[in-house]
Amino acid sequence: MAFGSRAAGSGKHRGSSRLSKKTAGIAGIAALATTGVVGSFAAPAFAADNDHASTDTGNLNAVVVADDLAGDIETQAAAQQHAADAAAAKAQAEAEAQQRAAEAKRMAEAKAKAEREAKERAEREAERKRLNTFVSPLGDSYVSTQYKAGGGMWSSGSHTGIDFHADSGTVVRSVGLGTVVEAGWGGAYGNNVVIKHADGTYTQYGHLLSLSVTAGQQVTPGQQIGLSGSTGNSSGPHLHFEARTGADYGSDINPITYLRSHGVSI
Incomplete structure (x- = not known):
């Protein structure tokens, strides 16, 4: 037919009318609402807000964790310093004890040597006296x-x-x-x-x-x-x-x- 031939032969694609677009939009919205797709489209907005909130909370948590970590490090460092001080004090005490023991041993050895020498002198003196001691051949006589x-x-x-x-x-x-x-x-x-x-x-x-x-x-x-x-x-x-x-x-x-x-x- 002549109508059909003219329409097909024009070679142009005519866009939808404004009314058609509006009708389609309303229908689409209704369909979306029916299928729940609207909620999916709306979710990104809420998700964006939630992401922003999560970002803010994460930063706060990072600060708290950093503060806690710094405190733990300080506590650990203080404990290590205390242990080092205690070890140093113990080492010094042991060194002083060893020094006192060595001095006591030296004094004891010096005392023992002096006592031996005094004993030897006494023995030599006793021997000298014994060598030089004379008695009467009879205990009570004339x-x-x-x-x-x-x-x-x-x-x-x-x-x-x-x-x-x-x-x-x-x-x-x-x-x-x-x-x-x-x-x-x-x-x-x-x-x-x-x-x-x-x-x-x-x-x-x-x-x-x-x-x-x-x-x-x-x-x-x-x-x-x-x-x-x-x-x-x-x-x-x-x-x-x-x-x-x-x-x-x-x-x-x-x-x-x-x-x-x-x-x-x-």
């Missing part, structure tokens, strides 16, 4: 015959020692520290003991009833060496005592002078 007394009883014509009064069996003592060089029968001296002393002198003890020492034995001042008697060339119980410069007969010296020179009152 001289009954003097040195160099004359008479026919002695082969030399005079007494080479002194006689101490003593009953038979009286303890006879070494007058000083020394070594026994003779212990046994001595002829006219009977049973006798000869002792060499530290100063190089000798003492002799004659007419003994019995002996308590042997040759080579060390004796101390006052030590028992035998018992008094009347053996050998003797007129009765007594102690014949001699002091000599040598071990042999004939080197005699005055026994009283000898004993007194060694501090013995006689």
Whole structure:
């Protein structure tokens, strides 16, 4: 038909009229409302508002978290500093304790050394005194015959020692520290003991009833060496005592002078 042909042949696409657009818009809105799409279109506006609120809240939370983190760091730093201070104080205390202990040990060692030295000095002094100590050969006696007394009883014509009064069996003592060089029968001296002393002198003890020492034995001042008697060339119980410069007969010296020179009152 002519109408149809003209409309198709015009070659132009005519847009919708204003009324059609408005009608379509109303219909679309109604459709959208029916299907709920309107709510979807409206959501972005609310979402935008919510995003803005979330952004504001996030910033606030970030500030709070930062403040809390800073506080935690300060607390941790304070705790670490406290621990470091405590460790340093402990180390210093231990060092001071070690120093005090070392000083106490040094003082104790010095005291012990001083005590040892004092003890050694005391022992040396005691030994010196012991070496230089002399006693009487009899505890309670007196001289009954003097040195160099004359008479026919002695082969030399005079007494080479002194006689101490003593009953038979009286303890006879070494007058000083020394070594026994003779212990046994001595002829006219009977049973006798000869002792060499530290100063190089000798003492002799004659007419003994019995002996308590042997040759080579060390004796101390006052030590028992035998018992008094009347053996050998003797007129009765007594102690014949001699002091000599040598071990042999004939080197005699005055026994009283000898004993007194060694501090013995006689």
